[in-house]
Amino acid sequence: MSVDEVNDTKDENQVEVVSQELTARKLSWQKLRRSDSLDVESRRVSGHHAHATKEGLKWGVILQLAFQSIGIVYGDIGTSPLYVYASTFTDGINHEDDILGVLSLIYYTITLIPLIKYVFIVLKANDNGDGGTFALYSLICRYAKVGLIPSQQTEDCDVSNFQLELPSKRLMRASRLKNKLENSQFAKFFLLIATMLGTSMVIGDGVLTPCISVLSAVGGIKEATLVMTEDRVVWISVAILVCLFAVQRFGTDKVGYTFAPIICVWFAFIGGIGVYNFIKFDPWVIKAINPAYIVGYFGRNKKNAWISLGGVVLAITGTEALFADVGHFTVRSIQISMCCVTYPALICAYTGQASWLRKHPDLVGDTFFKSTPGRLYWPMFVVAVLAAIIASQAMISGSFSIIQQSLALGCFPRVKIVHTSTKYEGQVYIPEVNYLLMLACVGVTLGFKTTVKIGNAYGIAVVFVMTLTSSLLILIMIMIWKSNILLVICYVLIICSVEIVYLSSVLYKFDQGGYLPLAFAALLMTIMYVWNNVYRRKYYYELEHKISPERVKEIAADTNFYRIPGLAMFYSELVQGIPPIFKHYVANVPALHSVLVFVSIKSLPISKVPPEERFLFRRVEPMDLNVFRCIARYGYTDVRNEEEPFERILVEKLKEFIRDDYWLSQTITNHEEVGEENGEFTDVSIKGENERNEDVGFVQEEQQKESVLEREIEMVDKALRAGCVHLIGESEVIAGKGSGIGKRILIDHAYNFLKKNLRQSEKVFDIPHKRMLKVGMTYEL
Known part of the structure; x- marks a missing residue:
């Protein structure tokens, strides 16, 4: 084979390798040529890492998770038999068939809402295994551009967990709804407000569940001794609540293994006693399976029957925990535990x-306690108190998780998230929120004293969350699942109509304690709205005043700037470009570290981002400036404070990016050369002679480039050894001149009050104080 043939073969192989590498990395020349994108440089997709892989677990593991879920998920709904009948018949029983009517209502309510709606429909709307109001909202945000902050990037869709598996039918209806949502500013605000309202109601549920559960369980001691007055029951309940909140900082992991056995014993007790009473007193109550008794109940009692629905709905309290806690387990495990244990035990108990x-x-x-056989009274009392504490624990932990999600999406002020377990994901503790919940629980218990009044408040919180979940689910059914329109109509007519009837009933008792969850929700929504509104205003301000590439080049060309050894990380919230606070920094400090990385912490509307897909890098031109942009992407349940220092992980990924950037530049150069050769007519003999003459130069040039690459990586290592400095951009915000009184109250007073009294950035991200420097700047919004 001649030298010409060897060179031609070399060129063909080189082009083929380049083409294969580009295909494997899913790149396009259009992306490579973009002037200001973060599409390619640090991406390395390695397959799907979604939570959904848990659904492929072996049956032994699924059954183990089903057993564990009994202790975490069903504590609230499992303790409902303590107070449902007492809250329904507040004025006594007027007709013996009224009992059958209420029992029939309980049958069909538990079957329709927890079993059919949540276990078999809502659980399928999980976000890569995670549930809750924000999970539904994040699904909608991923499918339609309804977010109010313009931080979306095309490369976000490449994250493994970001992709939605969508059916191909009924596209027209789904597309119309999607376009209406994306083009309507009102719809975007409405979705955000609805999500905030649902979140606030669940947190209100976290306040009321400990109150009503513990108070109901402790109240059973009055059956054993007349010395125990109502006031003493209240104070004992308060003492238990204080102890419960005091141990939250240790996390649920240390007592988690005791939860499931206790709740299993509880279900065995209430189910067994239910069967005993059923056989002993009146087996004919089984007639309540006939819904005609519901019609008769409403016919006899009319308005009073409708009002009593506020007590019946307490039979399904804690149902939202089925969905909110699915991330700890799997859909299949919760379906098994509900169908095989919880549902039969509750039906037998009622x-x-x-x-x-x-x-x-x-x-x-x-x-409850009167119907308990005498010999089982004390064991039942002890188990009831333990079950009430567990039910309270589940809702408190759920409140922490929900606040963590809302914080990640910029809807809640900065608070410190403490991850209490390295074994179980999602177990978090928030000190500030814990103390506020404790004060609220103690205040509600001392203020209301009876479960009847707390039950009025409890029902509103429960039904509001269920109604909002249904509203978001209908959007998902039409837009994402593309369900048959007849199924959507059936869901609305059956499930939604039942929830609306219950909602109207609980709202009737607004002045009898029902105002409490709405007051909680109003307070929390005010806090969330103030923070989110100003957060968006700040982002738009930074986006409009970001530093241009020309200004960066001017800084690089300025001979008055000094380069000092070390690595500097400049934190900001801006995703697109360099924040304006950097201009303020260089105007006052005429020195730059040898390596400077602008770091943006970005939350994606998914639960988790695989670690290998977390960082996106881009080099800021000119190259000799050694300035980079980095976006660290997190899901709303990701742990940010890993055991390995954040700076060390970032530096390793930065070095990977530098190597990939060298590979890309070489690929582009080779591709352009091949394109020029294919596009021009050149004499074969001249081409071969030119290639032979260029071979030696090509090898030397490659060696020089690799040497430059190694020097650049060594420079990063040297900068890290010299020391890493964390520069925090702390922007003060004030209302601009000429602003109205509403805007001044919102920014100057409400937002700044929250900011000053809650944690700062360095405390949230655990940045070491010895290597931290704050850079302040005032934004006039």
């Missing part, structure tokens, strides 16, 4: 209590 009430209708106020 049926047995109804049988007992048929013989003792005058004792409805103390149904």
Whole structure:
């Protein structure tokens, strides 16, 4: 083979390798030629890492998770038999068939809402395994551009967990709804406000669940001794609540293994006692399976029957925990535990209590403990108190998780997130929120004193969250799942109509304690709205005043600037470009570190971002400035304070980027050369002679470039050894001149009050104080 043939073969192989590498990395020449993108440089997709892989677990593991879920998920709904009948018949039982009517309502409510709606429909709307109001919102945000902050980037869609598997049918209806949402500013605000409202109601549920559960369980001691007055019951409940909140900082991991056995014993007790009462007192209550008794109940009691629905709905309290806690387990495990344990035990418990009430209708106020056989009273009392504490623990932990999600999406002020378990994901503790919840619980318990009034408040929180979940789910069914329109209509007519009826009933008791969750929600939504509104205003200000590439080149060309050894990380919230606070910094400090990285912490509307897909880098021109931009992307359940220092992880990824950037530049150069050769007619003999003459020069040039690459990587290592400095951009915000009184109150007073009284950036991200420098600047919004 001649030298010419060897060179031609070399060129062909080189072009083929280049083409294969580009295909493997899913790149395009259009992306490579973009002037200001973060599309390519640090991306390395390595397959799907979604939570959905948990659904492929073996049956042994699924059954183990199903057992563990009993202790975490069902504590709240499992303790409802403590107070449902007492809260429903607040004025006593007027007709013996009223018991059958209420029992029938309980049958069909538990079947329709927790079982059919949540276990078999809502759980399928999980966000890569995570649930809750923000999970539904994040699904909608990923499919339609309804976010109010313009931080979306095309490369976000390349993250493994970001992709949605969408059916291909019924596209026209889904596209119309998607376009309406994307083009309507009102719809975007409405979705955000609805999500905030749902979140606030769940947090309100976290306040009321400990109150009503512990108060109901401790109240059973009055059946054993007359010395125990109502005031003493209240103070004992307060003491238990204080202890419960005091141990939150240790996390649920240390007591988690005791949760499931206790709740299993609880379900065995209430189910077994229910069967015993059913057989002993009145087996004919099974007639309540006929919905005609519901019609008869409303016919006899009319308005009072409608009002009593506020007590019936307490039978499904804690149902939202089925969805909110799915991230700790799997959909299949929760379906198994609900269908095999929780649902049968609850049905038996309510049926047995109804049988007992048929013989003792005058004792409805103390149904639970009065219907317990005498020999089982004390064991039942102890288990009831433990179950109430566990139910409270589950809702408190759920409140922490929800606040973590809202914080990640810029909807809550900065608070410190403490991850209490290295074994179980999602177990978090928030000190400030914990103390506020404790004060709220103690205040509610001392103020209301009885479960009837707390039950009025509790029902509103429960039904509001369910209604909002249904509203978001309908959007997902039409726009993402592309469900048959008949199925959507059936869901609205059956499930949604039932929830609306219950909502109207609980709102009737607004002045009897029902105002409490709405007051909680109003306070929390005010805080969330103030923070989110000013957060968006700050982002738009930085976006409009970001530093241009020309200004960066002027800084690089300025001979008065000194380069000092070391690595500097400049934190900001701006994703697109260099923040204006950097201009303020260089105007006052005429020195730059040898390596400077602008770091933006960005939250994606997904639960988790795989670590290998977390960082996006871009080099800021000119190259000799050694300035880089970095976006660290997190999901709303990701742990930010890893055991390995953030700076060390970032530096390793930066060096990977430098190597990839060298590879890309070589690929582009080779591609252009090949394109020029293919596009021009050149004499074969001249071409071969030119290539032979250039071979030696090509090898020397490659060696020089690799030497430059190694020097650049060594420079980064040297800068890290010299010391890493964390520069925090702390921007003060004030209302601009000529602003109205509303805007001044919002920014100057409300937002700045929250900012000054809550944690700062360095405390949230655990930045070491010895290597931190704050750079302040005032924004006039």
